[in-house]
Amino acid sequence: MNRRNSIWAGIDWTTVFLFLVIALFGWVNIYGAGYNFEQSSILSFSNRAGKQFVWLLTALGLGFVILLIDEKTYDILGYWLYGFMLLVLLATPFLAHDIKGSMSWISLGPVSLQPAEFAKSFTAIAVAKYMGRYGWQLRTWRDLVVPAAMVCVPMFIIMVLQRETGSALVFASFLLVFYRQGMTGKILLYGALAVLAVVLVLRFVPIPDALWDAVLQPHQRVRIEVLLGLKDDPAGAGYNVAQSLIAIGSGRFFGKGFLQGTQTKLRFVPEQDTDFIFCTVGEEWGFVGSVGLVLLYMFFILRIIRIAERQRDVFSQVYAYAVASIFLCHFTINIGMVLGLLPVIGIPLPFFSYGGSSLWGFTLLLFILLRLDAARINKLH
Amino acid sequence: MTNDRYYKRTWVISGIVIAVGVVFVCRLFYLQVIDSSTKDKASKNALLNQTVYPSRGLIYDRNDSLLVFNQPVYDVMVVLREMGKDFDTLAFCHALDIQPEDFRLRMDDVCNTRKNRGFSRYTPQVFMSLLSKEDVSVLQEGLYRFPGVAIRKRTLRDYTCNAAAHVLGSVGEVNQRDLDSDTYYALGDYSGRDGIEKTYEKLLRGEKGVEVLMRDARGRLQGSYHNGELDRPAHSGTDITLTLDISLQMFAEQLMAGKKGSAVAIEPHTGEVLALVSSPAWDPKTLVGRPRSKNYSDLLKDKHKPLMNRAVQAQYPPGSTFKLIQSLVGLQMGVLQPGTLYPCGGPSSQPIKCTHHHGSPVDLESAIEQSCNPYFWQAFRDMLGGGDDVARLHRRYDTWREQVVSFGFGSRFGSDIRDQVTGSIPSSKFYDKIYGQKGWRAITIRSLSIGQGEILVNPLQLANEAACIANGGWFVTPHLARLSDEQLRLVGLDDGMYTPRRTLVDSVHFAVVRAGMARVMTAGTGRYYAVPELDMCGKTGTVQNPHGKDHAIFIGFAPKDNPRIAVAVVVENAGFGATWACPVASLMMEKYLTDTITRPDLQQRIQSAVLIQATPEQ
Numbered sequence: 001m002n003r004r005n006s007i008w009a010g011i012d013w014t015t016v017f018l019f020l021v022i023a024l025f026g027w028v029n030i031y032g033a034g035y036n037f038e039q040s041s042i043l044s045f046s047n048r049a050g051k052q053f054v055w056l057l058t059a060l061g062l063g064f065v066i067l068l069i070d071e072k073t074y075d076i077l078g079y080w081l082y083g084f085m086l087l088v089l090l091a092t093p094f095l096a097h098d099i100k101g102s103m104s105w106i107s108l109g110p111v112s113l114q115p116a117e118f119a120k121s122f123t124a125i126a127v128a129k130y131m132g133r134y135g136w137q138l139r140t141w142r143d144l145v146v147p148a149a150m151v152c153v154p155m156f157i158i159m160v161l162q163r164e165t166g167s168a169l170v171f172a173s174f175l176l177v178f179y180r181q182g183m184t185g186k187i188l189l190y191g192a193l194a195v196l197a198v199v200l201v202l203r204f205v206p207i208p209d210a211l212w213d214a215v216l217q218p219h220q221r222v223r224i225e226v227l228l229g230l231k232d233d234p235a236g237a238g239y240n241v242a243q244s245l246i247a248i249g250s251g252r253f254f255g256k257g258f259l260q261g262t263q264t265k266l267r268f269v270p271e272q273d274t275d276f277i278f279c280t281v282g283e284e285w286g287f288v289g290s291v292g293l294v295l296l297y298m299f300f301i302l303r304i305i306r307i308a309e310r311q312r313d314v315f316s317q318v319y320a321y322a323v324a325s326i327f328l329c330h331f332t333i334n335i336g337m338v339l340g341l342l343p344v345i346g347i348p349l350p351f352f353s354y355g356g357s358s359l360w361g362f363t364l365l366l367f368i369l370l371r372l373d374a375a376r377i378n379k380l381h
Numbered sequence: 382m383t384n385d386r387y388y389k390r391t392w393v394i395s396g397i398v399i400a401v402g403v404v405f406v407c408r409l410f411y412l413q414v415i416d417s418s419t420k421d422k423a424s425k426n427a428l429l430n431q432t433v434y435p436s437r438g439l440i441y442d443r444n445d446s447l448l449v450f451n452q453p454v455y456d457v458m459v460v461l462r463e464m465g466k467d468f469d470t471l472a473f474c475h476a477l478d479i480q481p482e483d484f485r486l487r488m489d490d491v492c493n494t495r496k497n498r499g500f501s502r503y504t505p506q507v508f509m510s511l512l513s514k515e516d517v518s519v520l521q522e523g524l525y526r527f528p529g530v531a532i533r534k535r536t537l538r539d540y541t542c543n544a545a546a547h548v549l550g551s552v553g554e555v556n557q558r559d560l561d562s563d564t565y566y567a568l569g570d571y572s573g574r575d576g577i578e579k580t581y582e583k584l585l586r587g588e589k590g591v592e593v594l595m596r597d598a599r600g601r602l603q604g605s606y607h608n609g610e611l612d613r614p615a616h617s618g619t620d621i622t623l624t625l626d627i628s629l630q631m632f633a634e635q636l637m638a639g640k641k642g643s644a645v646a647i648e649p650h651t652g653e654v655l656a657l658v659s660s661p662a663w664d665p666k667t668l669v670g671r672p673r674s675k676n677y678s679d680l681l682k683d684k685h686k687p688l689m690n691r692a693v694q695a696q697y698p699p700g701s702t703f704k705l706i707q708s709l710v711g712l713q714m715g716v717l718q719p720g721t722l723y724p725c726g727g728p729s730s731q732p733i734k735c736t737h738h739h740g741s742p743v744d745l746e747s748a749i750e751q752s753c754n755p756y757f758w759q760a761f762r763d764m765l766g767g768g769d770d771v772a773r774l775h776r777r778y779d780t781w782r783e784q785v786v787s788f789g790f791g792s793r794f795g796s797d798i799r800d801q802v803t804g805s806i807p808s809s810k811f812y813d814k815i816y817g818q819k820g821w822r823a824i825t826i827r828s829l830s831i832g833q834g835e836i837l838v839n840p841l842q843l844a845n846e847a848a849c850i851a852n853g854g855w856f857v858t859p860h861l862a863r864l865s866d867e868q869l870r871l872v873g874l875d876d877g878m879y880t881p882r883r884t885l886v887d888s889v890h891f892a893v894v895r896a897g898m899a900r901v902m903t904a905g906t907g908r909y910y911a912v913p914e915l916d917m918c919g920k921t922g923t924v925q926n927p928h929g930k931d932h933a934i935f936i937g938f939a940p941k942d943n944p945r946i947a948v949a950v951v952v953e954n955a956g957f958g959a960t961w962a963c964p965v966a967s968l969m970m971e972k973y974l975t976d977t978i979t980r981p982d983l984q985q986r987i988q989s990a991v992l993i994q995a996t997p998e999q
Contacts, residue, residue, distance in 0.1 A: 291406050302395055
């Protein structure tokens with residue numbers, strides 16, 4: 001059998017299909033969110049939908065290219081790629097321009113990119129390479145020191161140097177990967193209990209301002225306080241969430257119809273084509289559309305878990321779980337925030353939110369997995 | 382993979398994915414299916430129901446002359462956000478002819494959220510309101526120089542002539558009571574406050590429309606919602622044609638200028654009011670727009686009470702004009718015949734003296750001509766009957782009263798003329814209460830025989846009396862507009878007001894009274910002011926007034942056969958009815974019937990006479 005043919009035959013088209021459906025639905029909603037009742041062309045490059053269309057086409061191109069690259073490349077170059085990525089992350093704050101207090105964007109000619117979006121893929125590759133080397137097994141906590149450090153270093157750089165708490169938080173999803181490879185489940189349980197305890201303490205114990213200021217930035221503190229009901233401030237910090245809930249709730253069962261959403265169109269919901277894109281879905285497509293999208297993501301993530309389970313080498317399996325965990329993390333935090341269940345943490349909805357960096361980053365993440373998966377058949381020989 | 386001890390953990394991870402999905406679906410179900418408050422919140426957020434005001438119905442007189450119309454007025458609006466830093470305040474002040482200091486004060490008011498609750502930097506705010514076209518013309522031309530400034534057009538009432546203020550009434554901002562009683566109104570709406578404007582408010586106001594507009598998070602308007610599918614157009618108000626003859630109305634108002642009193646003219650066979658004058662009055666234009674509240678409170682404070690519509694709200698004893706009613710009731714009760722004679726002892730008559738000099742005895746026609754007090758006292762005494770039979774006295778008095786009130790006295794006309802007072806024709810019970818059931822006789826209440834005493838009537842009732850006599854025993858409720866049944870129902874009026882009503886006096890009895898009234902104008906008290914070819918009939922009255930000089934009263938109609946106009950005139954504190962009220966009525970009848978004035982000197986004398994100062998301070 002020709003090797004190249006076998007690659008195309010091995011690709012998991014179900015995942016590709018789910019990816020395309022989510023991305024196209026996202027694109028339609030980006031158009032809806034930017035639509036202001038007057039302009040009509042969906043493909044005008046002056047608007048976000050037009051730009052996102054270009055991002056989509058280039059992302060597909062990127063995906064195609066990744067499928068052509070030999071899967072062994074990642075195993076061989078894994079640490080080199082990781083090292084290069086760390087250098088870029090370190091350099092970013094010095095090259096970046098300040099966008100809303102974040103130092104994570106660098107300009108490359110006409111486009112701005114956020115290196116943090118790509119860091120997840122390279123971290124996943126490095127962790128997979130480490131855990132996948134012959135004979136590695138998770139027996140004591142010492143076995144976890146290196147992979148945990150691989151995760152914590154970029155996380156630290158992104159959080160402290162680039163001031164992107166949201167993007168940094170996503171690295172916590174590697175806990176699930178470690179868990180699958182044998183880390184004790186108690187850590188997950190204790191982690192969840194610790195979060196619960198913190199919530200309860202914040203809710204019922206007065207915290208001195210000095211302590212707040214030491215740990216969180218003021219706007220983050222307010223977001224948490226609003227979420228916990230410590231502060232009722234619908235016109236201020238609670239505004240985003242309050243408007244988000246109004247937009248989603250007013251969509252009712254069947255939604256107001258495509259381009260008919262008033263709350264999103266009239267800019268009551270901020271960041272409506274990026275972090276709050278789910279509002280447009282809720283308002284215009286109603287309960288039906290919202291649940292449809294939630295189910296799509298669930299199928300998508302469960303599909304990736306299935307792919308992970310059918311891998312025949314630890315490298316691919318670890319990488320696949322990293323992919324599933326990262327998508328799950330974005331999905332949970334983004335929609336949880338929009339639905340008022342979690343504090344406002346600005347991270348995108350994969351393939352759905354407007355933005356080239358995140359779309360490219362997720363495409364990179366997913367298509368490396370697809371290539372690894374497609375090649376698994378050859379591993380028998 | 383071989384040796385995978387942790388294989389089962391895939392189910393835990395899948396379980397987390399499913400758990401997150403289930404939580405989200407539940408949350409969505411709550412937000413989008415159960416909690417319905419968000420839909421209202423969303424509408425409040427994004428939709429602005431902008432009222433479209435209909436143009437108010439116009440008002441015409443009986444000859445289709447326009448009386449009341451809508452004038453455009455202009456508000457200068459500013460959108461602060463669009464005004465910018467380079468806004469040329471000085472040029473703007475110059476264009477509006479205001480001082481820079483004034484500009485600053487007004488801007489402070491605009492931005493003061495306590496005074497201006499709807500303040501937003503992004504939407505138009507009223508900077509100056511109710512300006513005339515002239516006021517804004519300079520600004521209009523140079524509007525392009527002032528970003529963020531717009532001129533909004535509204536309408537206010539305007540009047541073609543300074544007349545009929547009491548009839549027309551005025552339009553003003555609705556008060557809390559209107560808001561509570563009629564959900565149609567919103568704060569700041571205008572409605573008819575009195576007069577025709579109030580009576581026919583529901584017809585004149587039309588129907589407000591609504592434009593559903595979208596606004597964004599900053600309050601900026603973003604065009605119509607759903608391409609205007611939810612919009613409702615405004616429907617203009619119904620035009621009203623009044624029964625007034627505005628040239629007669631204006632003429633009568635000129636005659637009554639400088640006097641207190643009223644003049645009412647009715648077309649007898651239709652009950653249509655041709656003129657309804659109350660003096661002093663005001664220029665209806667002064668109760669429009671910005672100066673309205675100040676001018677209104679000035680009118681309220683005026684000691685001559687111009688706001689009182691004397692034609693229906695003032696009540697006086699009818700004086701000698703009531704002798705006509707006495708004659709008719711006497712004839713109907715069978716006490717009088719046209720030839721019935723009573724003696725008159727002149728000024729020394731008892732118990733009531735005669736104020737005129739004439740022969741004795743006199744018949745009914747002559748008694749009317751000479752306004753002979755003793756004749757009508759004796760006739761009244763005989764109507765009630767002598768003797769001590771109390772039951773009979775009560776019965777006859779009640780019969781007498783029943784016939785009197787059938788002319789429209791003692792109650793309001795159910796019609797479109799607002800704020801009528803009932804007047805009063807006392808009942809026998811009233812006298813029982815004062816004198817005791819056995820304590821009164823005809824002699825006790827003798828003043829009634831000559832229209833004095835406890836009887837009170839208003840000028841509209843007097844005009845209706847004239848119309849009844851002109852018609853020969855029936856009248857149509859006096860009214861100011863003729864409308865369809867449906868329209869009447871809408872404004873809460875009864876279509877019975879156009880149906881002729883009979884008095885209890887048979888038509889046969891009217892001829893002699895009319896003949897007597899004709900003689901008043903040829904040989905009696907009104908003889909100096911008759912126009913012979915118009916065949917006028919009339920009766921003067923001079924009403925004693927405990928507070929000052931007598932009130933002059935006249936009622937009449939013309940021509941004698943097929944009368945076309947019936948008039949009542951009251952001039953307060955003027956003296957003799959023959960001297961002041963009769964010429965006013967005579968001139969009005971001449972004006973209406975011939976549209977010419979053959980006695981310019983008389984007109985001049987009457988209209989230039991100022992009797993209003995004679996009023997003592999209250």
